[in-house]
Amino acid sequence: MKVLIEFYDKDVLKNIVAPLTLRPEKVVYLYDSGLRDGTAFRSLETCFRRHMPDIRLEAVPVDILSVPKIRQAVFRVIAENAPADCALELTGGSELMTIGGYKAGRETGIRMLHTDLLHGCITDVETDDIVAQTVTLSLEDFLDAKGACFIGESHHPPQKERFQPIMEMARFLFRHLPQWKSTCSFLQTVASRHLPHELYMESRRNIHMKNGKPVSADREILKEFQRLGFLKNLIMDDNSVKFSFCTLEDRHYCISYGVWLELYVYIAAASTAMFDDVKLGTMIDWNAYDGVTIAGNEIDVILMDHSLPVFISCKLRDADTAALNELLIAKKRLGGWFSKGVIVAFGREKKEGTGTFSRAKELGLEMLDARDILAVDFPQRLVRTIREHDLVSLKWKKV
Numbered sequence: 035m036k037v038l039i040e041f042y043d044k045d046v047l048k049n050i051v052a053p054l055t056l057r058p059e060k061v062v063y064l065y066d067s068g069l070r071d072g073t074a075f076r077s078l079e080t081c082f083r084r085h086m087p088d089i090r091l092e093a094v095p096v097d098i099l100s101v102p103k104i105r106q107a108v109f110r111v112i113a114e115n116a117p118a119d120c121a122l123e124l125t126g127g128s129e130l131m132t133i134g135g136y137k138a139g140r141e142t143g144i145r146m147l148h149t150d151l152l153h154g155c156i157t158d159v160e161t162d163d164i165v166a167q168t169v170t171l172s173l174e175d176f177l178d179a180k181g182a183c184f185i186g187e188s189h190h191p192p193q194k195e196r197f198q199p200i201m202e203m204a205r206f207l208f209r210h211l212p213q214w215k216s217t218c219s220f221l222q223t224v225a226s227r228h229l230p231h232e233l234y235m236e237s238r239r240n241i242h243m244k245n246g247k248p249v250s251a252d253r254e255i256l257k258e259f260q261r262l263g264f265l266k267n268l269i270m271d272d273n274s275v276k277f278s279f280c281t282l283e284d285r286h287y288c289i290s291y292g293v294w295l296e297l298y299v300y301i302a303a304a305s306t307a308m309f310d311d312v313k314l315g316t317m318i319d320w321n322a323y324d325g326v327t328i329a330g331n332e333i334d335v336i337l338m339d340h341s342l343p344v345f346i347s348c349k350l351r352d353a354d355t356a357a358l359n360e361l362l363i364a365k366k367r368l369g370g371w372f373s374k375g376v377i378v379a380f381g382r383e384k385k386e387g388t389g390t391f392s393r394a395k396e397l398g399l400e401m402l403d404a405r406d407i408l409a410v411d412f413p414q415r416l417v418r419t420i421r422e423h424d425l426v427s428l429k430w431k432k433v
Contacts, residue, residue, distance in 0.1 A: 035145065036058055036115070037121070038052060038120075038121055039062050039123065040061055040062065040123050041063070041065075041125075041126040041132070041135065042063045042126060042127065043126030044370065046176060046368075049063075049179060050078065051125075051341075052123045052168075053082060055149075055156060056166060059089070061078075061089065062111050062115075063093045064094050064095075065096065066095075066128075067098075073181045073323045075091060076323065077179055077322075078091060081175055081178035081179040084175070094107055096131075098130060098131055099130060100130070100134075101130050101133050102134070104131050104133075104134025105138045107134075109142070120144045121144060121146070122135055122138070122139045122144055122146045122147070123146075123148070124136060124139075124146055149168065152372075154167055154168045155167050171341040172311055172338065173313065173343060176368055180367075180368060181320075182322055184316060186317050187313070187317065189293055189296065189314055189315040190283055191300060192301070197301045199264075200287075200294075200301060201298060203262050203294070206255075208380065208407060210254070213252040213255055214252070214291070215291065218289065218291040219243060219247075220237075220249045221251065224275075225285065233282070234278045235277055235278065238274055239271070256268055260277070264280060264287065291350060295350045296314060296348045297314070298348075298407070299346055299378050300314040303335060306413050306417055309338060309339055309420075311337060311338040312335070314335060315332060342369070342374060343365075343368060343373045343374070344373070347360065347361040347377045349378070349381075351381065352390070353377055353390050353394070355390065358377065358390065361377055362399065375399040376399065376401070376416075377399055378402045378407065380403070381403050382405070384405065385405055391403075402419060
């Protein structure tokens with residue numbers, strides 16, 4: 035098979051899995067003539083050339099409301115490339131495109147295929163035989179195909195040797211959230227009075243924020259930061275506090291209130307070795323071709339689970355409707371229907387069955403709350419939540 039005929043679809047997986055798996059010499063897309071996005075096929079070509087440098091790509095507009103016109107368009111593509119060299123993939127496109135394509139495929143005798151995206155295989159439509167197991171995709175494959183790109187990280191992912199101290203510090207902070215909130219405000223205020231690259235800090239014990247609110251540092255939290263290697267040379271009495279952050283990265287962690295939950299979830303996912311492409315604090319430019327670098331959504335944690343993207347939003351507080359909507363938009367924008375969304379919030383939504391928890395279920399999002407976060411088996415709970423998230427059942431939800 036040298037030429038693969040595809041029906042262009044808004045779900046990126048339907049456009050890229052079969053070509054990346056079967057690796058034809060040329061891919062021909064039939065697409066809705068109403069599509070006006072000039073970068074759609076440029077993006078697909080970028081995705082393919084990462085793996086197949088010599089791939090050729092063609093795009094043919096068609097009236098998707100006319101079965102005869104769809105049939106004729108498929109006929110023309112087959113005639114231009116020879117039936118023996120062609121295969122038709124019937125996964126994407128509209129229902130009428132499937133009908134028109136199938137009619138043309140039967141009449142010309144070319145091989146017709148279907149990709150089962152959830153079970154990871156490509157089958158022959160006529161015989162139901164498995165033709166190939168689908169390839170494993172990366173997040174870069176998704177971004178390339180959507181015309182987007184990574185533009186950096188809001189937080190640098192820690193090295194593996196830091197995983198244990200960070201997890202231990204995070205659990206300590208989760209058990210002392212009121213004290214951490216005040217201490218973080220104190221550290222932010224003190225750090226703002228020093229240059230961005232300075233590690234040595236010196237301040238009065240009790241200070242005021244810009245809004246006039248008094249804040250102070252909790253002694254036990256600072257001692258724990260020192261014990262676990264985030265700061266050193268701590269000297270603290272009733273009137274003053276002196277210490278040095280160990281690194282600029284440690285300074286960033288210690289003045290960021292919510293980053294500890296993001297780090298906690300990132301490390302939990304990465305340490306299980308169950309997922310691919312685990313990324314922290316990812317910023318995405320949704321249009322890589324407009325010549326302007328603009329950050330869209332920042333996604334706390336993204337990972338790949340069996341070639342399906344999983345988007346995780348972390349909130350060191352109760353979840354709310356705005357957080358759910360933000361996660362849903364990011365999930366739909368990149369992964370489409372074939373993606374998963376999980377919100378990890380330090381509230382009691384699941385235990386109390388709150389309206390926010392019910393809304394998350396309605397939107398097809400999974401949720402982990404404070405009880406899950408504080409559990410000793412949190413990494414395993416995260417894996418189960420992602421793996422047991424049933425995309426098939428979402429077909430019948432009003433999302």
